[in-house]
Amino acid sequence: MAAGTLFYAQSGGVTAVINATAAAVIRAARARRVPVLAGRNGILGALREELIDTSALSAAELKALAHTPGGAFGSCRYKLKSLQDDRAQYERLLEVFRAHDVRWFLYNGGNDSADTALKIAQLAEESGYPLVCVGVPKTVDNDLPLTDTCPGFGSAAKYTAVSVREAALDVAAMADTSTKVFVYEAMGRHAGWLAAAAGLAGQGPDAAPHLILFPERPFEEAPFFARVREVVERVGYCVVVASEGIRTPDGRFVADAGGGKDAFGHTQLGGVASHLAARVKDALGYKVHWTLPDYLQRSARHLASETDWRQATAVGEAAVEYALKGMKGVMPIIRRTGDRPYRWTVRPAPLAEIANRERKMPPEFIREDGYGITDAARRYLEPLIRGEAYPPYGRDGLPKYLDARLPLVEKRLGPD
Known part of the structure; x- marks a missing residue:
């Protein structure tokens, strides 16, 4: 396996289980002795060279991260334009990645994030820089194409x-x-x-x-x-x-x-x-x-679906696997293999078929009068909310969530 660092960033609106994905990414990378840097406030962390050293997370903190809501490393709504219109920003990302020997980039977000990951992959290929970009699905809107459902x-x-x-x-x-x-x-x-x-x-x-x-x-x-x-x-x-x-x-x-x-x-x-x-x-x-x-x-992490939590964990593990195998420009998606009982698996899908595309409710899921759901929608939705993945509670009666203050790695470049 090639040496290098894995960079993980969260994008857009966060979810109750996005940190379950983050914890799975870090845990899977550690098992392969690959260091993980996380972007402080998403992709802005890379542009500003504000990179969080996740090695500072203890095993207990990593476990706590998996049941903590919000975005532990910070997220952002920041869209890079096309390569032609925003090339300097993309070049800055590659400059930071080179400085920190980042060879794998995992971007945890939705449609727009898939598009950003795809564009960075294209520039890296064009520049001859050995970077593997993998999208990781996340959105409460459930509007990503190809995947049966979106973690969150x-x-x-x-x-x-x-x-x-x-x-x-x-x-x-x-x-x-x-x-x-x-x-x-x-x-x-x-x-x-x-x-x-x-x-x-x-x-x-x-x-x-x-x-x-x-x-x-x-x-x-x-x-x-x-x-x-x-x-x-x-x-x-x-x-x-x-x-x-x-x-x-x-x-x-x-x-x-x-x-x-x-x-x-x-x-x-x-x-x-x-x-x-x-x-x-x-x-x-x-x-x-x-x-x-x-x-x-x-x-609402206190009411998280166990199905959702397991799927959020699974896509994080799969993303690391795909990245370290050199599978460029893909995203792990959920594929439903059975309804009764509900069964699913994780498969890779091309980012090019996901980026900037939205999946709306199928017409057959909306009742004929337009004011309710059909039995087909109920069959699709019910398995996704099954099971409880409660966080641990403290003696104060509140969930015990992680509030880690993680250090940034030392900068190696000047300001953007």
Whole structure:
């Protein structure tokens, strides 16, 4: 095996299990006596030459890392442009990698991160630098193509389904004299996977959630109001789950937070639940409550899915294996091999077929009336939230999470 260092970086929004992947990467590399540097705040760590020395993690800390939410090394929303438009940045990355003898680069993120890893691989090949780039899947949106599911989604889906079921019981208890409509906002810019997961909270026409709003279907107020009224009159209350990315028939986001665009060019969303709640109150006169779980959906490690935790660990181990075998420009993906019982395996897939591509909800997963999930969606989703992967708890009644203060390696270059 060639000598060298492995560089690992986290990208974009973090998940409840992304550190399980990080711990698996470090553990697998240590087993092969390969040192691992991590980027402080993702790819920015490489650009700024702020590289974390993971060798400082003890065995106990590494174990604790695997059940800690958030991004232990820091993440960032930072998108490199094309090689032509941003070549100096790519050259800087290679300069830092050369200085620290980085021969393997693992980028743990979503679609945009896969694109960045692919571009760095192309420049390294062009420059004659022996660098193996491997993407590692992560996203609560579950929108990466090729893979059956994305590590991070199962836990966010479990949190969503559990939260909606519990909140619905609360609403039902108070509906006679108080709240008639409850609106829950789920993450999902272009794909309604998390909103769909809420459908696992109940079965049957009278069970919450009664209405689910997907980005894949245009949102129209009049039919929506009519359905809300019908449910309230029949059941006594109505629980609505709305994806943050629902759009009007002309393509406008229903809830544009007005915060401009992020580094990936995405419109900042947020507030669809409050918007719908106000509109329902004005149009129908019901008392309405709403919630925006936002980061809670992706940080709820206390309610992580065991399936998700195992898959997050497996892709980290596979990424190291692929990298050290010299498998350039690939990503470990989950392949479902059985439903009953649920079985899966990890396989490599080309980054070129994943980068900048989004997988939306299949039409057959959305109920014909557009307001719920089908049996096919339920069969797909249920295995992903099964099992509990609880963190250890302390005597104070709180989870014991890792807050390691790891040192940076000494810089060998000047500032960018």
